Amino acid sequence: MTDRLTIAFAQLNQRVGDLAGNAQAMLEWRAKAQGADLVVFPELQLTGYPPEDLVLKREFVRRTMEQSERLVDSTAGGGPAILFGSIHHEDGLDYNAVLLAEEGKLVARRLKHELPNYGTFDEKRVFAHGPLPDPVEWRGVKLGVPICEDIWQEAVLAHLAKAGAEILLVPNGSPYELYKDDLRQRMVIQRVIETGLPLAYLNRVGGQDELVFDGSSFIVNDDGEIPVQMPDWQEALWLTEWERNANGWHCATTRHHKLSPFPEDIYMAMVVGLRDYVTRNDFPGVILGLSGGIDSALSAAVAVDALGADKVWGVMMPSKYTSDESLEDAAENARMLRCRHDVIPIVPGVQALDEMLGDPQGLTAENIQSRLRMVTLMALSNTHRQMLLTTGNKSEMSVGYATLYGDMAGGYSVLKDAYKTTVFALSRWRNGNKPVGLLGPDGPVMPQRIIDKPPSAELRPGQKDEDSLPPYDVLDRVLEALVEKELSVAEAAEATGADPALVADIERKLLRAEYKRRQAPPGVKIGTRNFGRDRRYPITNAFHTGN
Structure with a gap:
């Protein structure tokens, strides 16, 4: 013994x-x-x-x-x-x-x-x-x-x-x-x-x-x-x-090793998940739309930290609604990350489709721009073999504020389980911190203006996300109640202090967007109820707690 x-x-x-x-x-x-x-x-x-x-x-x-x-x-x-x-x-x-x-x-x-x-x-x-x-x-x-x-x-x-x-x-x-x-x-x-x-x-x-x-x-x-x-x-x-x-x-x-605190742990989960997904599926790198917005900036930062700048390709695809500020921010973002940056305007493609379809208006015209960007990126992906990285976050995917076969199309989504408020927190944190072993730059990874400016898809004149959605701090609290905690509309309204009519509208959007999420790419799980592996709702569903 x-x-x-x-x-x-x-x-x-x-x-x-x-x-x-x-x-x-x-x-x-x-x-x-x-x-x-x-x-x-x-x-x-x-x-x-x-x-x-x-x-x-x-x-x-x-x-x-x-x-x-x-x-x-x-x-x-x-x-x-x-x-x-x-x-x-x-x-x-x-x-x-x-x-x-x-x-x-x-x-x-x-x-x-x-x-x-x-x-x-x-x-x-x-x-x-x-x-x-x-x-x-x-x-x-x-x-x-x-x-x-x-x-x-x-x-x-x-x-x-x-x-x-x-x-x-x-x-x-x-x-x-x-x-x-x-x-x-x-x-x-x-x-x-x-x-x-x-x-x-x-x-x-x-x-x-x-x-x-x-x-x-x-x-x-x-x-x-x-x-x-x-x-x-x-x-x-x-x-x-x-x-x-x-x-x-x-x-x-x-013997003790200090574990990563919040939000470093979330960021590291994104880095490790993307790194192993890309390398084990034999992709030489990733390509993504670099719009000058915070979602694409954070996605690009994670990709550079996971794979190295030489394996990340950012493409800015301006339309007639893209601001000079976004063009400048995307270019500066790529410079700070030291990754490849190209500008390919989609204006000629939009004009061609306008002629084909008889000058479409409204949401149709907005979605055409998003889908043309996908076609552009997929063509580059097919030619050069880089995996297309999508940049949508959980807040947008929850309520369907994303274009099927447009910005949703790709091989992997770094931000799939990250609410917009988490995206802001991670971006601020990464601009001031870099964990040991990551492959990106030591200093800031995106211009501060990207973090500070109001989010916009820039698919119509003067567009802001909050024209279509509640403020993200309100939206995310309600979504956490409805998704992570599976509360009813009444319970979620009481728990968050939000207007019951607003909560009911968010629930309707959440349930209606299930068909989109079923067609979304995989992405790393962060919270307790991610879409896909954890939360499995029927697409055809007549039950609403706000009825």
Whole structure:
């Protein structure tokens, strides 16, 4: 029986479906863990998370289990044991599993018991429930190895504690969400208090489609204190020392990394999500409309910080309504970011369509301009292979203040889950701050005038967003009540102090725009209820709480 252990926690990125690549990365990180007794990897690190319906493909599961055997075999030559997430297939069922391997042998396998099926998660669609997991006997220590959701419910940890577990090692695939760091830590501390056992919470980092994982792994000792806090937004391998005393096991290592505060955490989520989406889908860079407005300026800043200025191309496409101020701001914006900047007027195209369609007016004429810009950008994208980045925000998308097949068209939307007030906050913050490791300039990234001037689509003379929408500080409060909190019109009006008639109008716009959002590109999830993965409303829907 041992009284000391060195446990390494590998907080890693992943690539869904890259089974051989993920396995090789784990082997390389294991090789770096010199002196460790055990290296722990995140949930489903071998497959990437979430694998979604790939699990329904038999060949995918078969190859996953082949790579699991490869990882088990790799421990035969000595070195630390490994605890890693994979898929296990048995009796026609697929399980979310963790495997413990040492000296070329499978020491233990445990299956996830609690399968999340809410919000962004739909694991019941592809996995079967495992039994309540018993502790793993390893080197004279009883390890409890619950998987992610297993610790959010009381039953699994209560079972492990009753069965004699001494240390809880928890591999996770927990996506970023605003304020989730605090939520995780409060929940884990509560579980530690309930069981009296120390708990290590290991999470992954990196982007996967609309999800982004922030890492932020940590350890809580049996006294409720946090001796170890790993970094957010970056891969890391930390070795920790564990000791057994009269009261049981505890982590003797003390090491803390300061986590990103608000709004830096949101900005980093955008950067990491865009970086991994673009690079893993093999795009050489991105192209976007650089209008001289705040949405495109912030989108461009995120892109430069994520990919580098040489991989970002801003195109200003003025119409006859574009102001000289916008032309100047777009050019200065590109200069500050040091990215490519071109000006391609859409006036000739508008004139051609006016002749074709008999001089269209009103909203039709406005949408033609937006769609011509999309055609221009997509032509450049097709020619040069850069992915088209859309620049709309959540406030606009909520109420349909966007043009289908126009400014909504593209491959990815950085601001998809960011309300307009968040866009302003992020822009002000980034002009005065730059986190370590980002690829953009050290100083301001956009002219102050872009932040200060009233937002406008500039599709008609003197147009301002607030001609069609309430002030954004009012609109966003109401939308948060209707979307994030799912309040009724009456409840939202009471909670925000807004006029009930205004709230009812916003709800009508919100529900009516569902068909547009279904055709919008993916974008990184930030809040608790993003459009697409979290909030899934019917397009054809007769229910309104304002009726």
